[in-house]
Structure formats: structure tokens, C-alpha cells
Amino acid sequence: MDTKMVGSKIAAARKQKNMSQAQLAQLLFISPQAVGKWERGESIPDIVTINRLAEILDVDLNYFSENFPSSDGDTAFKSIDNSGDIEQTAQTSANHVSLSQERPLLMNFSGGNLSDSDFAGVTAHKRAFNGSALRGSDFTGADLTGSSFKACDIREANFDRTNLTDCALSANDLTNAIFNKTILVRTVFSASGLAGAKFSGAELIDVKLTKTDLRKTVFENCIFKNVDFKYSDMRNLRLDGQSFIGVKFDKTALEEATFNGAKLQNVSFRPTYALTNKYYRAIKTICFDGAIMDKLTYAELKGMGADLSKVTFQ
Numbered sequence: 001m002d003t004k005m006v007g008s009k010i011a012a013a014r015k016q017k018n019m020s021q022a023q024l025a026q027l028l029f030i031s032p033q034a035v036g037k038w039e040r041g042e043s044i045p046d047i048v049t050i051n052r053l054a055e056i057l058d059v060d061l062n063y064f065s066e067n068f069p070s071s072d073g074d075t076a077f078k079s080i081d082n083s084g085d086i087e088q089t090a091q092t093s094a095n096h097v098s099l100s101q102e103r104p105l106l107m108n109f110s111g112g113n114l115s116d117s118d119f120a121g122v123t124a125h126k127r128a129f130n131g132s133a134l135r136g137s138d139f140t141g142a143d144l145t146g147s148s149f150k151a152c153d154i155r156e157a158n159f160d161r162t163n164l165t166d167c168a169l170s171a172n173d174l175t176n177a178i179f180n181k182t183i184l185v186r187t188v189f190s191a192s193g194l195a196g197a198k199f200s201g202a203e204l205i206d207v208k209l210t211k212t213d214l215r216k217t218v219f220e221n222c223i224f225k226n227v228d229f230k231y232s233d234m235r236n237l238r239l240d241g242q243s244f245i246g247v248k249f250d251k252t253a254l255e256e257a258t259f260n261g262a263k264l265q266n267v268s269f270r271p272t273y274a275l276t277n278k279y280y281r282a283i284k285t286i287c288f289d290g291a292i293m294d295k296l297t298y299a300e301l302k303g304m305g306a307d308l309s310k311v312t313f314q
Helices: 003-016 021-028 032-039 047-056 086-102 277-284 295-303
Strands: 148-150 168-170 178-180 183-185 188-190 198-200 203-205 208-210 218-220 223-225 228-230 243-245 248-250 263-265
Touching: 003 032, 021 032, 021 047
Parallel strands: 148 168, 168 188, 178 198, 183 203, 188 208, 198 218, 203 223, 208 228, 223 243, 228 248, 243 263
Antiparallel strands: none
């Protein structure tokens, strides 16, 4: 985001409201010097403060976007000139609504210090959160479709009911993150740490987990459909009672993992490379007690020497 552009827009909106830097700072519970730095383009407010600025300065949030036109007569200002024509004001408002719909707010949050930020309920499609500090941030109910998170600190973040459709999460620290009833469709997790992260009541559809450490990840009441686990570490992982449909475990470490009481349909444990004695030994350590399988999955595992003595198949 262009810091000087945002700063000039803050200054213009503040002056439009006949407000001093000190008065604006008081409403934001910050110092006047911080407001001065924004307006000079030396720093930029975080997303929470930008939302508060929009409320105080009586402007649309899109006003701070690079794509929003800036002029002395900017229709972003919601204050009405009493000397103007009411009909003209209504037309201006209608044009503003149309412009707001045509020009969505495009903001790049990469490299930001956004720890403990409140993103609950926001709609933020195709946003970039690369290299950002997001520890403890709240994304509850947010729609983040198509967004990217790369090399971020997302420890203890809350993704409760968050829409992560088509999102890419690469090389992140997701320790103790919460994914309760999260929408995960074509979501990609790559080279990320998920120690202590908890997925509960989630349905993972066409999701890819590549080179991801899942040894201490918690899965409860989840459904996996066409999920691809590739080069991931799932040793000792408890997957009891989960449902797996069209899932591939490709070059994945599964020693001592358990699928007790799980439902497996059209699931592949066969790596793309040739089977080795080491892989056979690993398969034999997996526990499938009480699992229900289709005949093809059962046959594949049986051929690799898995203990299926307490398995039933459909």
C-alpha cells in the first residue's frame, strides 16, 4: 500500500471535518505525532485503526484504496453540504455506491505487524498476508477466499468458521491455531508447522497438505474428501473416527498412526515410487481397529501386510 497516498487521504478527510491532528489523535487514543507520521507518509495505520478512521472521518472504507479516486469533491465523504440540491446529493450517493461495488478495496497486508488483530467477519478476497505477524489474530467468520499467507507467524490465530477456499498457506507457523468448522476447499498447506493446531467439525475438500508436520495436530469429527497428503509427517497421529473419501497418502510418514473406527473409501496408501521393505514395515504399525473400508482400500492394505483383523468392509 502507498503510505504517502494513504497519508494524504487521511489529511484531506481530517481537514474536511475541520478537525486538528490532536483532536483526531484523541479520538483514536494515540499521540498527535502518530497522526502526523501517517499524513507525512512515514508510517501507516493497521487495519483495525483504518476501520476506526473511516468511522471517525465519515468516509467509506474504500476511500483509503489506491483505486479510489481522490479529489476535492471526492464522493467518499458522507457529509452533506446543506446548500446543495438534495436530489443531486442522492445522485452522488447512488454513484458512490456503484463505484464502491465496482472498485473493491485492494489492500496488501504483507509484512505487517498485525498480532492480535480483529478480522472477525470481514470479507477480504485475494488479499496477501505474506511475511506478517498475525499471532493471536481473530479471523472468526471471515471470508478470505483466494488469499495467501506465506512465511507468517499465525500462532494461536482463530479461524473459527472462516472461509479459506482457494487460500495458499506456505511456510507458516500455525502452532495452536484453531480451525473449528472452517471452510477448507482447495486450500493448500505447504511446509507449515501445525503443532497443537486443532481442526474440529471441518470438511476438507480437495485440500493439499504438502511437506507439513502434522504429528501434533488434532483432528476431531472431520471429513476428508479428495485430500492429498504428500511428503507430510503424520507419525503417531490420531485419526480415529474421521471419514476419508478419495484421499491419497503419498510419500507420507504414517508410522504408529491410528485410524480406529474411521471410515475409508477409495483411499490410497500406495506411494508413487516402488514399495520397499521399510514402507511395508511402516504400514504394519498403523492401527485400523474398528475401521470400515470399501473392498478396494481393504485389498490394497491387505496386500501391503496391514493388520486388518478388526476391520469390516463394505
